[in-house]
Structures are given as structure tokens and as C-alpha cells.
Amino acid sequence: MADQYAQSGEDIRPPETPTSPANQVKEAAPAIPAIRWAEPPEGPVLVLLDQTRLPGEETELVCTDAPALVEAIRMLAVRGAPLLGIAGAYGVALAAARGFDVDEAAVTIAGARPTAVNLGYGVRRALAAYRSAVAGGAGRERAGAAALAAARALHREDAEASARMAVHGLALLDEMLPGGGHRILTHCNTGSLVSGGEGTAFAVALAAHREGRLRRLWVDETRPLMQGSRLTAYEAARSGMAYTLLTDSAAGSLFAAGEVDAVLIGADRIAADGSVANKVGSYPLAVLARYHHVPFIVVAPVTTVDPETPDGASIEVEQRASHEVTEVTAPYVPMAGFEAGGGIVVAPLGTQAYNPAFDVTPPELVTAIVTEEGVVSPVTAGGLGELCARSRQVSMS
Numbered sequence: 001m002a003d004q005y006a007q008s009g010e011d012i013r014p015p016e017t018p019t020s021p022a023n024q025v026k027e028a029a030p031a032i033p034a035i036r037w038a039e040p041p042e043g044p045v046l047v048l049l050d051q052t053r054l055p056g057e058e059t060e061l062v063c064t065d066a067p068a069l070v071e072a073i074r075m076l077a078v079r080g081a082p083l084l085g086i087a088g089a090y091g092v093a094l095a096a097a098r099g100f101d102v103d104e105a106a107v108t109i110a111g112a113r114p115t116a117v118n119l120g121y122g123v124r125r126a127l128a129a130y131r132s133a134v135a136g137g138a139g140r141e142r143a144g145a146a147a148l149a150a151a152r153a154l155h156r157e158d159a160e161a162s163a164r165m166a167v168h169g170l171a172l173l174d175e176m177l178p179g180g181g182h183r184i185l186t187h188c189n190t191g192s193l194v195s196g197g198e199g200t201a202f203a204v205a206l207a208a209h210r211e212g213r214l215r216r217l218w219v220d221e222t223r224p225l226m227q228g229s230r231l232t233a234y235e236a237a238r239s240g241m242a243y244t245l246l247t248d249s250a251a252g253s254l255f256a257a258g259e260v261d262a263v264l265i266g267a268d269r270i271a272a273d274g275s276v277a278n279k280v281g282s283y284p285l286a287v288l289a290r291y292h293h294v295p296f297i298v299v300a301p302v303t304t305v306d307p308e309t310p311d312g313a314s315i316e317v318e319q320r321a322s323h324e325v326t327e328v329t330a331p332y333v334p335m336a337g338f339e340a341g342g343g344i345v346v347a348p349l350g351t352q353a354y355n356p357a358f359d360v361t362p363p364e365l366v367t368a369i370v371t372e373e374g375v376v377s378p379v380t381a382g383g384l385g386e387l388c389a390r391s392r393q394v395s396m397s
Contacts, residue, residue: 032058034083034193035155037090037148044097046090050077051193055234066095066105073112073119076225080194081268081304082158085118089151092126096144102130114316115277115358117269117306126150155196161301161372162197169204169299169370170211172377173262176295176367180213183261185251187220188279189231190266190299201264201299202235204370209241217243218254222279224324224355248281255292263289267300267369274363274379275312280356286365295367302371302391305384312360325353 032049050061061077063069069091072078078087088109095105110123129150133143184205191202208214222228236243263285269277276298289296327343368377373391376383
């Protein structure tokens with residue numbers, strides 16, 4: 001092992017001492033679920049773990065109507081493609097349960113973040129259940145119950161999909177990298193904070209960890225909102241993983257040192273041709289991975305594949321506010337002296353910032369796409385279409 005690290009010219013191994021988080025915490029689940037539906041007397045309300053407060057605080061955010069949920073989505077209190085789908089479905093049920101205009105709420109929620117295809121999928125699924133019940137003569141209460149049942153079903157299905165993705169992803173890693181000891185680089189956050197289960201890409205790394213085959217999880221900070229350092233490191237520590245945090249700009253030197261065996265990321269939308277939209281910074285990792293002959297693997301549920309989006313150029317990429325780049329702003333980085341909504345300016349007054357939430361990786365740079373229904377590799381429109389067709393046949397059987 002020492003020889004493998006020595007090739008970089010310096011020992012870049014992080015210290016592994018009895019006081020490190022990875023040795024202190026063993027499979028500790030988050031104290032608060034990422035999302036839950038609350039019945040009376042507490043509800044009906046939708047309750048979210050406020051991810052903007054992590055890792056400093058585990059605080060719940062209560063949504064009583066669609067505008068509150070939309071604000072939570074836009075401020076990233078709830079985020080991640082699969083979880084946004086679940087939140088969208090529950091949002092429709094919430095509007096029905098509290099007597100609001102369901103169709104209006106559905107439109108508002110679905111438009112909260114344009115790139116994440118799962119959000120619209122979850123909204124449409126619950127809305128279809130609601131409308132079907134109404135068409136069958138049901139009153140608002142029964143129709144609302146139908147929407148809630150659809151949301152709960154989606155929640156369960158996503159947990160099941162997460163478990164199957166972990167199985168397929170670990171099998172693929174072991175096939176590509178026989179012998180175990182995987183050193184995985186990941187970007188953004190793809191664990192239980194974005195899923196009804198244990199996540200997408202993170203779930204694969206977690207499966208490797210449990211099987212004793214994860215040597216190191218490299219965690220990109222994921223600027224500017226630090227979903228890697230705040231959220232992925234939080235989940236890795238709670239799971240007892242051996243993990244190391246790095247700045248996004250340090251990834252290249254890590255590849256050059258030969259310290260990355262595979263890159264695992266999630267996806268917010270996968271076009272019909274296999275182009276992958278994910279948190280900005282994913283595309284540069286794909287380029288680095290290709291140059292260094294490292295597998296670049298995308299892990300996402302089939303619902304993230306959008307056959308109505310033909311290619312990467314057709315994906316609408318969300319543009320976020322400049323202040324996320326020009327300021328270090330609470331609550332994203334809670335630390336002493338910060339107040340919620342305040343920030344420290346790190347650029348001259350009036351500086352404009354280019355702040356896309358996502359970038360798009362073309363299919364030729366993607367080694368494989370792992371879904372709950374199996375693996376597509378090489379990534380082609382035909383292969384992706386066949387997998388989605390199989391998935392539809394299974395869901396209808």
C-alpha cells in the first residue's frame with residue numbers, strides 16, 4: 001500500500017487514528033428522516049430535514065402549503081433528484097389535504113427547479129392519482145387520499161430502487177476493479193439525503209464499505225454550496241467510512257497521482273442519448289477520468305431518464321444567483337459569527353458570477369449508467385431505450 005501512495009512523490013494518505021470520525025461512528029443513521037408526511041394532530045403537513053443547516057444542526061422544516069414547499073426546494077432545504085420526486089408527489093397530496101387548488105399547486109411545484117426531471121415525474125404521478133379519483137366520483141378527501149397513496153408508493157419504490165442500484169453498482173465495480181480496495185471519487189451528495197433509501201452513487205460506495213471493499217471515499221467539496229463537505233462527508237462519517245475531503249480543483253492532482261479507481265456520481269436528468277446533467281463540476285471529472293483511463297459511472301433510477309429530452313443540448317440548465325458565488329453565506333456554511341441570511345463578501349461589490357447549478361456530460365465520456373433495472377454500458381441511445389422499455393414492462397406486469 002505504501003508503494004502505491006509513494007508514486008505521487010508524497011504521502012497523501014489521510015491519518016487514520018482512533019479519534020477520526022470514520023473510527024468513531026459505525027452505521028449511525030440520521031436522527032431525522034430527509035422527508036416525512038405528518039398526520040393530525042401534527043398535520044397534515046410535509047416535514048423536511050433542512051439540509052441547509054447540515055452538518056451543524058439537524059432541524060426540521062414544516063411545509064403547510066405548496067409555496068412553502070417551493071421555497072424549500074429553491075433554497076435547497078430539500079434536494080437531490082429522487083427526493084425531489086418524492087417531495088413533488090407529497091406536495092400534491094398536501095395541497096389536496098389542506099383544501100388548496102391542486103392543479104395550481106402542481107404547476108407551481110413542478111417548475112421549482114427545471115433541470116431535475118424527477119420533480120415533475122413525482123408531481124404528475126400524484127396528480128394523475130388525484131384526477132383519476134375525482135373522475136371516478138371521489139370527493140376531495142378521497143381524492144387527496146389517492147394522491148397521498150401515490151406519494152407513499154413512490155417513496156417505497158425509491159427505497160427499493162436504491163437497494164437494487166447498490167447491488168448492480170457494486171457488482172460492476174468488482175467486475176471492472178477485481179480485488180476490492182476501491183478508491184472512489186464522488187461529487188455533490190447522493191446518499192440518504194437525496195433518496196427514500198440509501199441513495200444512488202453513495203449507496204454503491206456504502207455497499208462497498210459494508211463488504212470491506214472500500215479503501216477510500218474521496219469527497220469533492222462541491223462548490224459553491226458545499227454539498228460534498230456539508231452533506232456527503234456528514235453521511236460518510238455517520239456510516240463509518242474511510243473518507244477524505246478535497247477541494248474541487250484538487251481532483252486533477254489526485255488523478256495524476258493514481259489515487260482514483262473510479263468516479264461515481266448521480267444525475268438530475270439523463271437525456272435519451274445518454275447525456276447526463278448533474279451538479280456542476282461533474283463534466284470536468286468525466287474529462288479527467290477519460291484522460292486517466294478511470295471508469296466514470298453514473299448511478300440513477302430509471303425515472304431520471306427523460307426520453308422526451310433528445311440530447312444534452314436540450315437539457316435546461318438552472319442558473320442560480322450570483323451571491324452564492326460572491327458571498328460565503330449562512331445558512332449554507334454555518335459557523336461562529338454568522339447569522340442566517342447573512343454572509344461574508346468574497347468578491348468586489350457588483351461582481352457578476354456565472355453560477356450554473358449543473359453541467360452536462362456527453363455519453364461518450366460515461367463508462368456506464370447504473371439503474372435499479374440494470375447497467376447500460378456502453379452508453380448509447382439504443383441501450384438506454386431498451387433498459388427503459390424493460391422497466392416499463394416490469395412496472396406494468
